[in-house]
Amino acid sequence: MTTRGLIIRGALVILVLVTLSSTFYTVSEQEQVVITQFGEPIGQAIGSPGLHVKIPFTQDANVFDKRWLEWNGNPNQVPTRDKKYIWVETYARWRIANPLLFFQRLRDERGAQSRLDDIIDGETRNVIASHNLIEIVRVSNRAFEAAEEAEDVMEAETMRQVELGRDKITRLILERASQVMPDYGIELVDVQIQRINYIETVQAKVFDRMISERKRIADRYRSEGQGKSAEIRGKKERELKVIESEAYKKTQEVMGGGDAKATAIYAEAYNHDRELYKFLRTMETYKSTIDKQSWLMLSTGADVFRYLQSANATGPSPRAEKH
Amino acid sequence: MANGPADFDQEQLLRMARDFWSRLRGGRRFILSAVAIVIALAAVVGSYYQVEPDEVGLVTRFGRFIRTTNPGPHGKIPFGIEQVQKVPVQRQLKQEFGFRTVHADVDSTYRKDEKTAAESSMLTGDLNVATVEWIVQYKISDPYKYLFKLRDVEQTFRLMAEASMRTVVGDHSVTELLTVGREAIAAKAKELLAELCRRYDNGISVQQLVLQDVDPPESVKPSFNEVNQAIQERERAINEAWAEYNQEIPRARGLAEQKIEASEGYAVDRVNRAKGDAGRFVALQEEYRKAPEVTRTRIYLETLTAVLPAAGKKLIFDEKAKGILPLFPLTGGQDAAKEAP
Numbered sequence: 031m032t033t034r035g036l037i038i039r040g041a042l043v044i045l046v047l048v049t050l051s052s053t054f055y056t057v058s059e060q061e062q063v064v065i066t067q068f069g070e071p072i073g074q075a076i077g078s079p080g081l082h083v084k085i086p087f088t089q090d091a092n093v094f095d096k097r098w099l100e101w102n103g104n105p106n107q108v109p110t111r112d113k114k115y116i117w118v119e120t121y122a123r124w125r126i127a128n129p130l131l132f133f134q135r136l137r138d139e140r141g142a143q144s145r146l147d148d149i150i151d152g153e154t155r156n157v158i159a160s161h162n163l164i165e166i167v168r169v170s171n172r173a174f175e176a177a178e179e180a181e182d183v184m185e186a187e188t189m190r191q192v193e194l195g196r197d198k199i200t201r202l203i204l205e206r207a208s209q210v211m212p213d214y215g216i217e218l219v220d221v222q223i224q225r226i227n228y229i230e231t232v233q234a235k236v237f238d239r240m241i242s243e244r245k246r247i248a249d250r251y252r253s254e255g256q257g258k259s260a261e262i263r264g265k266k267e268r269e270l271k272v273i274e275s276e277a278y279k280k281t282q283e284v285m286g287g288g289d290a291k292a293t294a295i296y297a298e299a300y301n302h303d304r305e306l307y308k309f310l311r312t313m314e315t316y317k318s319t320i321d322k323q324s325w326l327m328l329s330t331g332a333d334v335f336r337y338l339q340s341a342n343a344t345g346p347s348p349r350a351e352k353h
Numbered sequence: 354m355a356n357g358p359a360d361f362d363q364e365q366l367l368r369m370a371r372d373f374w375s376r377l378r379g380g381r382r383f384i385l386s387a388v389a390i391v392i393a394l395a396a397v398v399g400s401y402y403q404v405e406p407d408e409v410g411l412v413t414r415f416g417r418f419i420r421t422t423n424p425g426p427h428g429k430i431p432f433g434i435e436q437v438q439k440v441p442v443q444r445q446l447k448q449e450f451g452f453r454t455v456h457a458d459v460d461s462t463y464r465k466d467e468k469t470a471a472e473s474s475m476l477t478g479d480l481n482v483a484t485v486e487w488i489v490q491y492k493i494s495d496p497y498k499y500l501f502k503l504r505d506v507e508q509t510f511r512l513m514a515e516a517s518m519r520t521v522v523g524d525h526s527v528t529e530l531l532t533v534g535r536e537a538i539a540a541k542a543k544e545l546l547a548e549l550c551r552r553y554d555n556g557i558s559v560q561q562l563v564l565q566d567v568d569p570p571e572s573v574k575p576s577f578n579e580v581n582q583a584i585q586e587r588e589r590a591i592n593e594a595w596a597e598y599n600q601e602i603p604r605a606r607g608l609a610e611q612k613i614e615a616s617e618g619y620a621v622d623r624v625n626r627a628k629g630d631a632g633r634f635v636a637l638q639e640e641y642r643k644a645p646e647v648t649r650t651r652i653y654l655e656t657l658t659a660v661l662p663a664a665g666k667k668l669i670f671d672e673k674a675k676g677i678l679p680l681f682p683l684t685g686g687q688d689a690a691k692e693a694p
Contacts, residue, residue, distance in 0.1 A: 040367060058416030059501040077419035098503040098553070102512070121512045123503070123553070135444040147576040167476050174478065174526035196520055197615055221552070226476055226523075233482065237573050240527075241479050244576035248583035255587030259594035266598040270605050277609030281616035288620025292627035299631030303638045309649065310634075313656040322665040330671045334657050338672075 052086035056094075062126070064133050065094045075129040092133060098123045098219055099139065101146045107229060108155050114163040115232050119225040120154050120203070122146065124211070124218045131215030144216060150221060153207040157199055162190065166226060169195045196223060358629030363388070399431025407443035409496055412436070418497065440496035445560060448511055450518070451486030452565070474570075475519050481527040482573075486565040487539070489514050489546065491557050506555050513553070514562075517545040530567055531577070539564045 040180045055081075057063050063076045067089045075147055076082060077096065084091060101122040108118050126132045136142045158166060171192050194202070204221040226329065300307040322325070330338055366388055403426050404410040410422040414435045422437075429435040433507045451473030455462045471483045491510070493499045502508050521542040525534050542563035550557050569577045661667065 036367075040363070043363070051378040056416040059413060059418050060504070070374075079413070079415075081415035095504060096507070097501060100505050100509065121516070123509065163480065165420055167480065168478050169520055169524045172524060175529050179420055196523060222512070223519070224512055224516050225471070225519065227474060228476075228482065236476065236480070236482060237570060240569070240573045241576045243481075244573070244580050248576070248580045251567060251580065251583035251587045255583075255590035258587070259590040262591065262594035262598055266594075266601060273602070273605045273609045277612045280609075280613045284613065284620050285623075288616075288623040291620070292623040295624065295627035295631050299634050302635060303641070304608065306638055306641055307634065308639075310652070316656055316660045320660045321663050322663065324664045325666040326661070326664045327668045329684065330669060334654065334661075338669075 049086050052285075053083055055091045056081055056082055060095060060097045061093050062096045062129050064094065064129050066090050066092055066133075071130055071133060080217070090150050091118070094126050094129045095139070100184075101143065101150065103147070103154070105153060105227075106151060108158045110158055110163040110166065111160055112162045112215065115229040116158075116163065116166075116223070117227045117229060118154060118158055118223060118263035120150060120221055121224050122150050122204075122207075122218060122221045124216050124346075126215060127212075128215035133215075135214045136216075142214065142216060146216075147212060150203070150207050150218075153203050154221075157203050157206065161194065161199060164190050165192055165194050166196055166199055166223070169197055170194045199223075222289060296323060359575070365681075366391075373575075396431045400428050401427060402427055402437050404439060405441075408439045408441050410437045410439050411496055411500060413438070418501070421496070438500055440493055440499060442493050443495055444492070446491055446493070448491070448507075448514065449486075450488065450511075450514065451484070472515060475522050477522055477527040478524050479526045482570050483522065483527055483530055484566070484568045484570060485520060485522060485530070486567070487542075488558060488561075488563050488565060489543075490561040491559050493556055494558040495556035498554055500556075503553065503555050509553070510550075510555065510557060513549045514546055517549060518542045520545060522610065529568065530653055533571065535564055535567065555620045580652075 045347045055063070057076055059079045061079070063082070064078070065072045065084055067085070071112055072089065075094075082091075101124060103120040103122070105117040107115060109115050124142075126142075132142070136145060169192075200221055204218060207221060221330045227233070328335060364383065369384075369387075395471045402410065404424045406424045408424065410427065411418060412422060412429055412435055414430065419435075427437075429437060435691060442682050451465070451469050453469060455464045470484075473486050475483060475485055477483050489510075499506055521538050522530060525538055527549055530538060540561050543559055546562065547559045568574065
């Protein structure tokens with residue numbers, strides 16, 4: 031009797047435990063629960079965390095996440111309005127706003143993911159295809175700093191004014207994709223463009239363009255260097271001329287001044303006796319002009335030889351005195 | 354399940370009970386006490402937990418959040434009724450983009466592959482392509498939101514950081530990105546990411562965003578280097594020109610100064626000589642006036658005395674004698690001609 035009694039007691043304990051676990055269920059902070067009876071949803075969704083009670087065995091607790099959930103898009107090859115082929119990768123965050131509706135329409139998250147793929151990818155394509163690439167890349171029309179080096183080499187497309195910009199375009203995708211979401215009990219909380227890249231063939235062309243752009247910039251720097259150095263050399267030449275000519279002017283003035291002063295002094299002194307000056311100067315000239323190469327043909331009539339023929343000749347010739 | 358451990362203990366105890374039953378009669382008291390001991394042990398182990406110094410513990414009872422506990426040892430209701438999740442709120446966390454640190458040490462090693470290349474490749478505002486690597490340092494500022502607001506909060510944070518960085522880089526030119534704009538871009542991207550965190554309310558506060566390597570794409574790099582080289586060349590050309598300028602101008606100034614000084618010397622020389630000559634003439638003239646005839650003859654004769662011996666050939670002829678010229682001593686003339694240079 032004791033063995034059988036123990037088995038019966040054990041079975042009873044297990045039965046009680048199973049019943050209890052089917053009656054009580056917990057809802058955690060990140061969960062919300064829809065109660066179904068034989069597969070039919072009963073009442074409103076339960077969102078408050080804690081311990082809850084349901085009818086055991088006939089009712090089921092279907093747990094859904096309450097948090098923001100992930101949706102990571104695959105890279106999409108999309109042509110922009112200006113026919114640039116790019117890969118666009120978006121991500122979105124969404125939450126189950128109406129778990130009852132969500133349960134009825136989509137059953138579970140896997141169903142939701144494939145529906146989100148369709149909607150968000152579709153809207154992304156639509157929006158990207160109807161805008162130019164620059165609208166998707168840039169946010170604003172801010173002017174680039176240090177743009178002077180590249181401004182005349184930049185492509186016209188990059189200088190185009192942006193009407194919307196990336197922020198408004200992502201918002202556009204979000205708005206459009208959000209329109210159908212309430213039907214599925216989903217709230218789309220955010221869509222962002224995570225990555226944009228050129229497709230490979232376009233990328234190669236872009237690289238070529240970048241290379242030629244940089245070459246032009248480099249050429250410009252070089253010619254700028256040549257220009258600037260020529261400018262400096264010109265400045266140097268000019269200053270040299272200024273310095274030299276000013277120095278010439280100054281020296282001529284100074285020397286002229288000296289000459290003038292000297293002339294005045296000479297004139298002042300020699301004016302006392304012009305005849306004497308002439309005589310002395312002439313004597314000086316003889317001294318400095320007659321040398322070994324000179325031939326002198328002298329007449330006995332000259333003053334110096336006056337006494338050569340007669341000791342009685344009287345004095346120097348009167349002609350000399352008249353001079 | 355909340356009473357999982359209790360189930361397990363009972364099954365085991367049942368088997369043990371049969372063993373013991375055959376040997377021990379009236380051993381029911383023993384079984385009951387054994388069960389009680391095991392349950393008591395499970396309760397003790399299950400009601401203790403410790404929170405590390407850089408963490409806080411979030412306690413939920415039947416899934417509902419009830420309290421936050423600080424570092425140190427704590428008690429809770431066991432058997433899964435209360436559960437603890439620990440969040441490292443004090444720790445500075447880091448995410449890397451475009452590279453991964455494999456081993457952080459004095460010589461850290463990094464890894465880059467296709468996945469990280471996809472993270473770092475992005476379009477600039479002038480529709481060029483650049484490779485940007487960066488890190489984000491952040492803290493968990495609100496552990497409740499961090500745990501319960503988003504599923505996979507870390508992965509979401511990475512996506513947010515990528516979107517923010519690309520948004521900012523997309524509004525700057527490649528030149529700005531590589532040179533003057535680095536700091537501004539990092540600051541703007543951090544601001545944008547912080548704003549996104551506020552919007553997502555994910556309990557994360559961004560501490561720092563630091564740009565690491567920022568490069569043009571590999572195949573374009575040489576031409577970017579060429580630009581740098583050209584800048585160097587420009588500077589060198591300008592510097593060389595200035596060097597020439599600095600060499601020649603001061604020298605020219607010095608030479609000019611020298612000429613001016615020399616001319617001033619010349620002027621002084623002229624004036625002084627004039628004064629000297631004039632003084633001498635005046636003195637001479639004063640004496641001459643006293644005896645003009647004699648002085649004049651003396652000077653004349655003195656001059657000739659000096660001059661005549663210096664002359665190479667002297668020919669003295671009488672004015673009255675005719676035909677002397679044909680007797681000109683030709684040999685002497687030839688000699689004189691020979692002496693001439």
